[in-house]
Amino acid sequence: xxxxxxxxxxxxxxxxLIFYLMGSHLLSATFGTKILERGFLTVVPAxxxxxxxxxxxxxxxxxxxxxxxxxxxxxxxxxxxxEQRINCTTARFRLTNLxxxxxxxxxxxxMEGRSYAxxxxxxxxxxxxxxxxxxxxxxxxxSGVLDCRWDQGQKTYLSTSYNISLSSExxxxxxxxxxxxxxxxxxxxxxxxxxxxxxxxxSYNTKxxxxxxxxxxxxxxxxxxxxxxxxxxxxxxxxxxxxxxxSTESSELIHYLARLRTGNGSIWLLAEEERSGTxxxxxxxxxxxxxxxxxxxxxYSAHAGGLTSVPTSASRSRPRxxxxxxxxxxxxxxxxxxxxxxxxxxxxxxxxxxxxNVTVLWKPSPQEDYSGTLRRYEVRAASKTDICLPDxxxxxxxxxxxxxxxxxxxxxxxxxxxxxxxxxxxxxxPGPALKRTLRDGHGSVVLSWSxxxxxxGGSGGTGELVSYVTEWTIRPAELRWNILSRDQNTTLxxxxxxxxxxxxxxxxxxxxxxSKPSSLLVYSEEKRxxxxxxxxxxxxxxxxxxxxxxxxxxxxxxxxxxxxTIYVRTLSSSLGEHNISVSGSAPRRVWLDCPEDSVILxxxxxxxxxxxxxxxxxxxxxxxxxxxxxxxxxxxxxITFFSVAALIFICWSSVRKRIKQSCISWGxxxxxxxVPKPEDSxxxxxxxxxxxxxxxxxxxPNSHSDPPLSPIEEIPWEDTLLLPTRPWPVQAPGSWxxxxxxxxxxxxxxxxxxxVSYKPHAPCIEEDKxxxxxxxxxxxxGDVPDTPAQERGSGCxxxxxxxxxxxxxxxxxxxxxxxxxxxxxxxSGSRLSxxxxxxxxxxxxxxxxxxxMCAGYSTGGExxxxxx
Numbered sequence: 093x094x095x096x097x098x099x100x101x102x103x104x105x106x107x108x109l110i111f112y113l114m115g116s117h118l119l120s121a122t123f124g125t126k127i128l129e130r131g132f133l134t135v136v137p138a139x140x141x142x143x144x145x146x147x148x149x150x151x152x153x154x155x156x157x158x159x160x161x162x163x164x165x166x167x168x169x170x171x172x173x174x175e176q177r178i179n180c181t182t183a184r185f186r187l188t189n190l191x192x193x194x195x196x197x198x199x200x201x202x203m204e205g206r207s208y209a210x211x212x213x214x215x216x217x218x219x220x221x222x223x224x225x226x227x228x229x230x231x232x233x234x235s236g237v238l239d240c241r242w243d244q245g246q247k248t249y250l251s252t253s254y255n256i257s258l259s260s261e262x263x264x265x266x267x268x269x270x271x272x273x274x275x276x277x278x279x280x281x282x283x284x285x286x287x288x289x290x291x292x293x294x295s296y297n298t299k300x301x302x303x304x305x306x307x308x309x310x311x312x313x314x315x316x317x318x319x320x321x322x323x324x325x326x327x328x329x330x331x332x333x334x335x336x337x338x339s340t341e342s343s344e345l346i347h348y349l350a351r352l353r354t355g356n357g358s359i360w361l362l363a364e365e366e367r368s369g370t371x372x373x374x375x376x377x378x379x380x381x382x383x384x385x386x387x388x389x390x391x392y393s394a395h396a397g398g399l400t401s402v403p404t405s406a407s408r409s410r411p412r413x414x415x416x417x418x419x420x421x422x423x424x425x426x427x428x429x430x431x432x433x434x435x436x437x438x439x440x441x442x443x444x445x446x447x448x449n450v451t452v453l454w455k456p457s458p459q460e461d462y463s464g465t466l467r468r469y470e471v472r473a474a475s476k477t478d479i480c481l482p483d484x485x486x487x488x489x490x491x492x493x494x495x496x497x498x499x500x501x502x503x504x505x506x507x508x509x510x511x512x513x514x515x516x517x518x519x520x521x522p523g524p525a526l527k528r529t530l531r532d533g534h535g536s537v538v539l540s541w542s543x544x545x546x547x548x549g550g551s552g553g554t555g556e557l558v559s560y561v562t563e564w565t566i567r568p569a570e571l572r573w574n575i576l577s578r579d580q581n582t583t584l585x586x587x588x589x590x591x592x593x594x595x596x597x598x599x600x601x602x603x604x605x606x607s608k609p610s611s612l613l614v615y616s617e618e619k620r621x622x623x624x625x626x627x628x629x630x631x632x633x634x635x636x637x638x639x640x641x642x643x644x645x646x647x648x649x650x651x652x653x654x655x656x657t658i659y660v661r662t663l664s665s666s667l668g669e670h671n672i673s674v675s676g677s678a679p680r681r682v683w684l685d686c687p688e689d690s691v692i693l694x695x696x697x698x699x700x701x702x703x704x705x706x707x708x709x710x711x712x713x714x715x716x717x718x719x720x721x722x723x724x725x726x727x728x729x730x731i732t733f734f735s736v737a738a739l740i741f742i743c744w745s746s747v748r749k750r751i752k753q754s755c756i757s758w759g760x761x762x763x764x765x766x767v768p769k770p771e772d773s774x775x776x777x778x779x780x781x782x783x784x785x786x787x788x789x790x791x792x793p794n795s796h797s798d799p800p801l802s803p804i805e806e807i808p809w810e811d812t813l814l815l816p817t818r819p820w821p822v823q824a825p826g827s828w829x830x831x832x833x834x835x836x837x838x839x840x841x842x843x844x845x846x847x848v849s850y851k852p853h854a855p856c857i858e859e860d861k862x863x864x865x866x867x868x869x870x871x872x873x874g875d876v877p878d879t880p881a882q883e884r885g886s887g888c889x890x891x892x893x894x895x896x897x898x899x900x901x902x903x904x905x906x907x908x909x910x911x912x913x914x915x916x917x918x919x920s921g922s923r924l925s926x927x928x929x930x931x932x933x934x935x936x937x938x939x940x941x942x943x944x945m946c947a948g949y950s951t952g953g954e955x956x957x958x959x960x
Contacts, residue, residue, distance in 0.1 A: 130155045131181075131210040133199055140216045140250070142299055146188045151199035153181040153210060164207070166198040193217045193249040218250030220300025224274075224293040227307040228410065230314045231280065238278040238314070242293050242304060255294040260287065285311040317341045317390040317414040320348060320371075325386060325422045327378070329507055330430060333422075335363075335373040337388045339414075343369035346390040349413070350375065355383040355421065368393065380427035380463035380506075387416040428507020429462040434575045435500045435514040436561060440488075447490040450516065453573065454485060454500055457509060464505035472499045472511070491516065515606055521545065521554045523610030524581075524598050536586040537614050541598050543581065545607075555604030563609070564596040588616035591650035618651030624696045624707025625656070630681070639710065640681040641695050651699030652676075659693040659706060660686065669693065 131153040141147055151163050157180035165172040165185040174183045187197075198212040222245025229240040240256070256276045258267040266289070267278055283289065289311075293304040320339035327333045337348045347368040351360040352375055363375045378384065391413035433454045440449030452471050469480040471487055473495045480487035491498070499511040524541035531537050539562070544554050560576040562583055576583055588594060594616075597609035625641035632638075644653065653676040661669045674682060676697075686692070694706030770776065 129211055130201070130208065131199065133197065133211055133213045135213070135215065139213070140218065140298060141190060143191055143193065143217045143219055143249070144189055146186065147190060147215070149185045149187060149197055150178075151183045151185065151210060153201065157181045158203075160203055162202045163210070164200045164202060166200065168192065168195055169198075190215075190217055216250070218297065218299055219246065219248045221248055221252050221295035221297055221302050222246055223302040224254070224295055224304035227291060227293055227304055228314075229278075229291060229307065229309055230316050230412070231311070232316050232414070233318065236280055238280055238283065238311070239275070240278065240291060240307075241275045244274040244295060248297055248299070250297045250299060252295055252297040255296070257292045257294070258282075259290050259292075261289065280311070283311050287311070314412070316412055317346050317392060319414045319417050320388050320390045322350075322386055322388050322417060322420045325420065327422075327425050329428050330376075331378045331380070331427055332374060332376045333378055333384075333424070335375065335386060335388065337371040337373065337390070337417075339371070339390050341390055343371070345392055347393055348373060348388055348390055350386060350388045351416070352384050352386045354379075355385060378424050380424055383421060383423045385419045385421050387419050389414045389416050426463040426504075426506035427461075428464075428504055429457045429502050429509035431457055431461050432510045432512040433457060433500055433502055435498075435512045436563075436573050436575070437498070437514050437516065438571075439516065443490075447492060450489055450491055450498070452480075452487050452489060452498060452500060452514065453571075454502075454512070456485065457502055462502075462504050462506065462509075467503050467505060470501050470503060470508075472501075473497075515601065517605040519555060519602055519605030519607050521600075521602075521604075521607045523607045524560070524600050526598065526610050526612050529596075529612065529614050531614075531616055535588045535590065535616050536584055537588065537594075537596075537616050538582065538584050539596060539598070539612070539614075540582040541610065543600055554600070554607070555602035558601045558603065561599040561601060561606075562596065563599070564594050566594075590617035591615070591619035593646055593649070613652075615651055618699050618701040620702040621650055621653070621697045621699065621704030622648040624694055624705050625680070626708045627658075627692055627695050627710045629710050635685060636683055637686045638681065638683050639692065641707070643680065644697055648704075649697070649699065651701055653697050653699055655698045656680075657696045657698065657703065658682075658684070659695070659709075660684065661691050661693055 131151060134150045134152070135141075136148040136150070149165060151165060153161070153163065159180070161180075163174060163177070163183040165174070165183075167187060172185050172187065175186045176184045178184055187195075194217065195215050196212065197215065199210040200207045201210055202208075224242040224244060226243040227240065228242070229238050231238045244252070244254075252272075254271045254274065254276075256267075256269045256271060257265060258278055259265045266282055269276055287310065289309055291307040291309070295302050295304075318340050320337040322335060323338045324336040325333060333352075335350050337350070339346065339348075348365045348371055350363045350373045352363070353360050361375065361377070363373050365371070365373050373388070391411050433456075436453045438451040438453070440451060442448045454469065456466075466482045468482050469484070469487065471478040471480060471489050473489070473491050478487065478489045489498070496515065496517045498514050498516065500514060501511045502509040522545045524543045525545050527540045527542060529537050529539050541560075543557060543560075557578045559578055560580065560583075561573060562576065562585065563571065563573045564585055566572050566587065572587075574583065585594075585596065592615070594614050595611055596614055597611045599609055600607040621644060623644065625644055627639055627641050630638040630640050639658075641656070655676050656674045658672040658674065659669060660672065672682075672684065684692075691711055692709045694709040696706045697704050
């Protein structure tokens with residue numbers, strides 16, 4: 093039990109200590125220092141005062157006083173000097189023109205250099221109430237009370253009350269009530285709708301009382317229309333909205349008002365009905381994609397009936413309008429572009445189909461003119477529409493010759509801009525007459541012109557002026573342009589760079605087309621040239637030279653060149669360097685008096701900004717005589733040409749072959765026919781023992797060489813028994829198709845074979861008219877269908893001492909021999925018993941073939957067997 097009591101006491105002590113500390117903290121926060129009551133304050137005339145009045149404050153010390161104690165008064169932490177020290181424990185302070193509603197005063201004592209708080213007090217200041225004004229009462233048809241309001245005036249800073257008194261027209265009080273706020277309600281059951289009443293408001297507080305002017309009214313004059321309803325809100329594409337309101341009141345007696353604000357705004361925009369009684373209202377100046385709050389109310393028209401014959405305070409004070417309707421929130425949609433694009437064009441060439449390339453240029457619409465996303469641009473010509481990307485400001489289209497106007501529009505996610513027209517046809521009239529240009533030295537030029545251009549006809553033949561177009565180039569590849577109104581004949585072209593030349597053009601756009609351009613070269617600011625022209629000597633005469641120089645590039649001129657300066661120095665003269673000035677418009681070619689020991693140091697160019705550096709110079713001394721140098725040069729070139737031609741002809745086989753083929757194609761065939769020579773054949777060389785076999789076969793043999801021959805081996809008589817003993821079948825003449833006998837030509841037994849020509853033929857064997865067995869004679873060779881004889885050359889038969897005759901055939905046009913057939917005849921005095929043949933290879937890579945070497949023998953004749 094004791095433990096419980098001890099714990100309870102400790103808890104209570106802790107709570108008291110906490111409250112003490114909190115109170116001390118609050119006092120310290122209020123008065124600035126730690127408060128320990130050592131006295132009290134008194135205020136005269138009272139602690140509550142009227143703002144702007146004077147007060148007297150007394151500080152009384154309750155502790156022991158001494159002469160070393162000084163009393164001080166703070167007013168809102170500002171020290172107030174004592175007016176009079178009444179005694180040791182009391183001091184008096186005067187406060188003048190107090191304007192603070194709740195000032196704080198604090199008394200302190202200072203002792204031994206330290207300050208101690210005595211006490212503090214909060215005063216209360218205020219104002220007497222103003223006269224209530226703007227008293228007004230109103231009610232609605234479905235309401236059971238009469239609502240009255242008034243304006244209480246300025247703030248009193250004191251507790252103020254209101255006494256409302258309602259009396260009839262004869263002065264009888266009907267209703268009285270006290271309110272702490274500036275409005276009250278009177279039951280309508282106390283009132284008669286057709287009677288007149290008087291309302292008086294009296295306000296009062298501790299500092300004064302005031303009474304309003306009586307407010308006279310009739311109940312039917314303060315009845316308000318029924319609050320309307322907003323039934324439709326429709327947004328337009330031109331930053332506007334249309335509202336439609338509905339009310340149970342007669343449309344002939346009321347008109348509507350509307351107000352709106354953004355969702356988080358505090359400023360209301362008002363709108364009135366377009367036509368009274370329709371309930372249609374229009375609001376303009378809306379922003380896209382914003383949330384708005386709309387309200388509407390109905391008011392009786394000024395000419396509406398229902399008012400008393402005698403005007404009352406209510407009928408004269410304000411219009412009778414209903415309360416504002418409940419707010420309706422709507423978000424505005426995106427806005428499509430409403431301004432036309434500024435458009436221009438650059439005419440291109442016509443292609444083979446007759447279509448013309450036109451570069452259409454436009455300036456994008458300002459961002460505030462539309463909302464949403466820019467999707468594309470459309471260029472329309474008659475029934476054709478070209479689509480252009482949204483991030484471009486130009487587009488190349490092809491139009492037919494019958495198209496005179498293009499229409500350009502910007503398409504966004506909320507609509508498209510009105511189409512802007514750009515004309516294509518030229519009017520053919522001269523452009524505006526340019527007057528002057530002014531440079532401001534800050535990257536701009538001012539250009540002015542006049543229209544119509546001077547000439548016969550005046551403006552009658554040019555058409556009605558629509559606008560002007562100025563065009564200039566920034567850097568080589570960037571075209572700038574601007575459209576000006578027809579009333580403007582002066583423009584400022586900015587954004588130019590100092591020292592750069594610009595070509596400015598002005599067009600006049602009329603109802604008949606676009607005029608020719610009037611162009612002008614301008615500089616916003618000139619600078620000294622960057623370099624000087626290069627000088628070259630054209631001709632020499634006695635003591636004189638003709639020099640010329642190149643025109644400076646535009647980038648180096650940096651202004652309009654006004655003059656050139658030629659610097660010359662004569663080495664043998666003591667005068668030193670001298671210069672000659674030449675006008676910038678003069679020809680860049682001039683004769684100078686220049687001795688041979690003179691040197692042209694260089695040439696400089698000048699513009700309005702100053703003179704530039706010197707260019708490359710030249711010497712006045714003539715060079716080597718030109719005729720001798722020209723002759724030597726011509727001689728060297730001639731020798732070189734013929735040497736090269738000879739080397740090509742000698743070393744380049746393909747050139748020789750091509751020349752030979754050209755000559756062959758131009759001349760007769762007999763002139764270039766190459767007949768083979770028998771003495772050069774391999775057979776002849778073999779007979780002479782001079783033929784040497786080569787181990788390497790040539791890649792391409794001579795076209796007139798014989799095929800290789802195999803050596804003929806002599807067969808002993810004893811070996812002839814191995815040969816077949818069957819008689820050789822004799823073919824009748826003509827039994828071999830396509831072959832006929834050929835006249836036999838005797839061949840010497842020894843010596844080379846000369847003038848032998850091979851030709852394929854069939855052996856033509858005729859029966860001997862005599863049984864003695866004379867050899868047959870070859871008749872004329874017939875044509876061979878596969879290989880015509882006319883193309884192969886003449887044939888030749890060989891008869892060697894009665895041995896069978898062998899014949900071969902040369903190919904056409906002297907090619908490598910190609911043995912196509914083999915014929916033979918019996919020798920005289922012998923009887924053919926058998927024939928031994930062996931194959932031999934002959935021919936080249938292109939005309940390879942198989943030759944045949946044969947040896948015959950006889951068993952019935954006399955003599956040795958024969959071989960060939």
